[in-house]
Every structure is written in C-alpha cells, then in structure tokens.
Amino acid sequence: MSATTHFSTKQRILGAAEELFAQFGFAGTSLRQVTAHAEVNVAAVNYHFGSKENLVAEVFRRRLDELSEQRLSALRAAQASQPGALEPILAAFIEPALALSMDRHGGSAFVRVLARAYAEKNERLRKFLSDNYGHVMREFSKAIAACLPGIGKEELHWRLDFTAGALTYAMADFGLIRRHGGASEKAHCQRAATALIRFAAAGLRGA
Amino acid sequence: MSATTHFSTKQRILGAAEELFAQFGFAGTSLRQVTAHAEVNVAAVNYHFGSKENLVAEVFRRRLDELSEQRLSALRAAQASQPGALEPILAAFIEPALALSMDRHGGSAFVRVLARAYAEKNERLRKFLSDNYGHVMREFSKAIAACLPGIGKEELHWRLDFTAGALTYAMADFGLIRRHGGASEKAHCQRAATALIRFAAAGLRGA
DNA sequence: GTCTATATAAGGATAGAC
DNA sequence: GTCTATCCTTATATAGAC
Numbered sequence: 332m333s334a335t336t337h338f339s340t341k342q343r344i345l346g347a348a349e350e351l352f353a354q355f356g357f358a359g360t361s362l363r364q365v366t367a368h369a370e371v372n373v374a375a376v377n378y379h380f381g382s383k384e385n386l387v388a389e390v391f392r393r394r395l396d397e398l399s400e401q402r403l404s405a406l407r408a409a410q411a412s413q414p415g416a417l418e419p420i421l422a423a424f425i426e427p428a429l430a431l432s433m434d435r436h437g438g439s440a441f442v443r444v445l446a447r448a449y450a451e452k453n454e455r456l457r458k459f460l461s462d463n464y465g466h467v468m469r470e471f472s473k474a475i476a477a478c479l480p481g482i483g484k485e486e487l488h489w490r491l492d493f494t495a496g497a498l499t500y501a502m503a504d505f506g507l508i509r510r511h512g513g514a515s516e517k518a519h520c521q522r523a524a525t526a527l528i529r530f531a532a533a534g535l536r537g538a
Numbered sequence: 539m540s541a542t543t544h545f546s547t548k549q550r551i552l553g554a555a556e557e558l559f560a561q562f563g564f565a566g567t568s569l570r571q572v573t574a575h576a577e578v579n580v581a582a583v584n585y586h587f588g589s590k591e592n593l594v595a596e597v598f599r600r601r602l603d604e605l606s607e608q609r610l611s612a613l614r615a616a617q618a619s620q621p622g623a624l625e626p627i628l629a630a631f632i633e634p635a636l637a638l639s640m641d642r643h644g645g646s647a648f649v650r651v652l653a654r655a656y657a658e659k660n661e662r663l664r665k666f667l668s669d670n671y672g673h674v675m676r677e678f679s680k681a682i683a684a685c686l687p688g689i690g691k692e693e694l695h696w697r698l699d700f701t702a703g704a705l706t707y708a709m710a711d712f713g714l715i716r717r718h719g720g721a722s723e724k725a726h727c728q729r730a731a732t733a734l735i736r737f738a739a740a741g742l743r744g745a
Numbered sequence: 746g747t748c749t750a751t752a753t754a755a756g757g758a759t760a761g762a763c
Numbered sequence: 764g765t766c767t768a769t770c771c772t773t774a775t776a777t778a779g780a781c
Contacts, residue, residue: 353659378747383774449657486733493708496708584758
C-alpha cells in the first residue's frame with residue numbers, strides 16, 4: 332500500500348490542485364494536470380466537485396476554515412494575556428500560517444495559493460473569500476487599530492493595507508524555503524517570522 | 539479619425555494585452571481577447587510578436603526600460619543630494635511608478651501587471667525579468683543597505699524582501715484608485731505614496 | 746464511486762489571398 | 764501589413780458502461 336493510497340480520491344485531488352495552483356495559478360492549471368498529478372481519472376473532478384470553480388473554492392475552504400479559527404483563537408488569547416500589545420496580535424496572524432507552511436501534506440503550497448488569491452482580481456473568487464473569511468481580517472484590523480491611537484483614519488487604513496500585502500507575500504516566501512526535513516529549516520522559518528513581526532510592527536507604528 | 543486610430547496596431551495590441559493581463563493574468567488572458575479588445579485581427583499578434591510568450595515579454599519591456607532608467611536616475615540624484623538618507627531612496631523607487639500609474643495611456647494597468655509578475659512563479663518569466671531588470675533591485679538593495687549599518691546580513695535580507703513585497707502590492711493598489719480626472723485623486727495618490735515611504739522606512743529600520 | 750469515450754468549445758498558431 | 768479560413772491541440776464537462 333503506497334503512501335498516497337491512504338487518502339481518498341477527493342483529498343488527493345485537493346492536494347494536487349493546491350500544489351499546481353500554487354505553481355501555475357488557477358487559470359494556468361488544467362483539470363487534466365490536476366487529475367494526472369493526483370493519479371485519478373479525468374472525470375473524478377467533475378464527479379466530486381462539479382466544476383473547476385468549485386474545486387478552487389474547496390481548496391480554500393479545506394485550509395481556511397481551520398486557519399481562520401486558529402488565527403482568531405490566537406488573537407483572543409493575545410488580547411487576554413497582553414492587551415494593547417501590537418506584536419502578539421501580528422504573531423497571532425502569522426504563526427498559524429507558519430505552522431501550516433512547515434507542515435507536511437502540502438500545507439506550504441497553500442500559503443502560496445493565498446498569495447495568488449491576493450493578486451487575483453477575479454470577482455467571484457474575491458467575493459467568495461470576502462464573504463466567508465472577511466471577518467477575520469476585520470477582527471485583526473480592529474485589534475491593531477486599538478493598539479495605535481492617535482493615527483488618522485486614512486493613514487491607518489493605508490498602513491493596514493501595506494501590512495496585509497507585506498504579510499501575505501512574505502509568508503508565501505516562507506512556503507518556498509526548502510524543508511530538508513531538518514530542524515534547522517524550522518528554526519530558520521521561525522527567525523523569519525520574528526523578523527516579519529518586527530518589520531510589520533515598526534511599519535504600523537510608523538516610527 | 540477615432541482616438542485609437544492614432545496608435546499603430548502593435549501599440550494597440552500592447553495596450554490591450556497590458557490591460558487584460560492586469561485583470562485576468564497571463565494564463566487567464568487569451569490572444570483572442572487581446573485582439574478583440576485592440577480591435578485588430580487575430581493573426582496580428584503572431585505577425586507582430588511571434589508568440590504569446592513574446593507578447594508578454596514586450597508588455598514588460600515597453601514600460602520597464604524607461605521605468606528602470608527613471609528609478610536609477612532618481613536614485614543617483616537622491617544619493618548625490620542626500621547621501622545616507624533612507625526615505626529619498628524609497629521615493630526614488632516609488633515615485634516613477636506612481637507617475638506611471640497616474641498617467642493616461644494605461645500606465646496604471648502596468649503597475650498591476652508588475653504585481654502579477656511578482657506572484658507568478660513561471661520560470662521563463664522570472665528569468666527574463668531577472669536577466670533584464672535584476673540590476674535595478676540590486677542597486678536599490680545596496681543603497682538601502684548602506685543606510686542601515688549594524689543590521690545583520692540575514693535580518694537585512696529579510697527586511698529587503700518584505701519591503702519589495704509591500705512596495706509591489708501597495709503600488710498595484712494605487713493603480714486601482716479611481717482617477718476621475720480631477721486633481722484630488724492625484725493628491726490622494728501622493729499622500730498614499732508618502733504613507734508608503736514612511737511605512738517602508740520604519741519597517742526597514744525595525745524601530 | 747470509478748472508468749472509457751465523447752460532446753462541445755476555446756485555445757495558439759499558420760497558410761495563403763489580398 | 765492585414766485579412767479569412769483553417770489546422771491542431773487542449774480544455775471543460777458529461778453520458779453511459781461497469
């Protein structure tokens with residue numbers, strides 16, 4: 332029994348799609364590539380997901396439901412233990428994604444898929460993400476704003492915008508750091524995350 | 539004689555491609571969409587550019603040759619008049635792109651195309667950009683590093699990386715700010731650029 | 746739930762008339 | 764330099780056997 336046999340057809344498709352979307356984008360990946368990579372039949376995608384657009388949505392849902400919960404729960408913990416502190420809030424956003432990108436089972440590809448989605452101007456995809464996960468960004472924005480009194484509304488809006496871009500793309504790069512299985516890569520990523528938190532906090536404060 | 543008639547077939551194709559690439563991505567845009575949008579014949583792309591890949595490269599070359607020169611020349615001017623100052627270096631990078639995105643003739647779409655390229659992991663495209671324009675980023679990196687003595691090599695590398703991501707995506711958003719033709723949008727963009735410079739400088743210093 | 750086969754459309758690229 | 768027509772490949776999606 333091979334390693335991949337442990338996963339259902341549906342999970343194999345999701346994993347293959349995630350990997351290929353990260354590498355070639357949504358439009359740049361064909362369902363034939365996906366099924367070939369997943370070693371399933373071409374018809375399987377339509378049987379399990381109905382359409383390519385639905386498959387894209389499910390690739391996000393599979394990870395984002397859990398990731399969003401982890402982020403919000405870490406945010407609440409940070410606000411409880413260190414109220415008014417900026418860095419713990421940023422850590423609450425970054426560290427669950429970092430854990431995902433260090434994970435086996437293709438989690439690292441997903442962080443890059445997220446970065447793709449950020450660049451993507453596709454209306455339907457943006458609406459899907461905004462409708463289902465927009466509340467996470469709003470919670471974090473509110474929490475960060477509360478740490479930064481005395482900054483004008485317009486200025487604050489921009490800093491949050493810049494931060495979102497910086498975090499998204501920086502984390503996508505974390506997913507590219509080669510994981511040779513050693514603990515040193517994990518430590519390397521952790522140092523990168525620390526640097527990112529420091530960078531974003533300084534930028535937000537506008538020191 | 540209509541407004542578009544002033545431009546050659548080649549220029550019309552480049553303009554249409556730029557607009558569509560910004561909106562749908564490279565893989566997500568078909569040559570048929572491009573030629574329809576440019577109001578030229580389907581065969582014109584292959585006649586003038588040989589292939590889709592070549593068209594993509596020319597879309598970059600048309601703007602990036604000039605933009606790179608402007609950036610490097612602004613960098614030299616900044617280093618001459620305010621040596622060791624960080625903000626003028628960042629301004630030298632940002633303001634030529636801002637001017638482009640405020641320009642008529644589709645310059646705003648190009649800034650978003652640049653952001654697309656940043657997310658794109660396509661090897662051939664990355665190599666083309668790195669071979670032809672990589673020296674610009676290296677010049678700026680060197681200049682910024684010189685302003686930040688006493689920061690470790692690894693830490694500095696990350697901060698430059700975060701900055702590149704933040705700048706690229708923030709500038710793409712500038713290109714989305716609606717320009718109703720008034721001067722107020724120009725002022726709005728200028729304030730956004732000032733905020734971006736401040737944000738990046740603070741992040742780089744790690745205050 | 747999984748396969749083969751296929752319907753139907755769209756894609757990139759080219760040949761050859763004008 | 765520009766057009767029409769077309770070749771060939773690839774794509775998404777589905778129908779129907781197993």
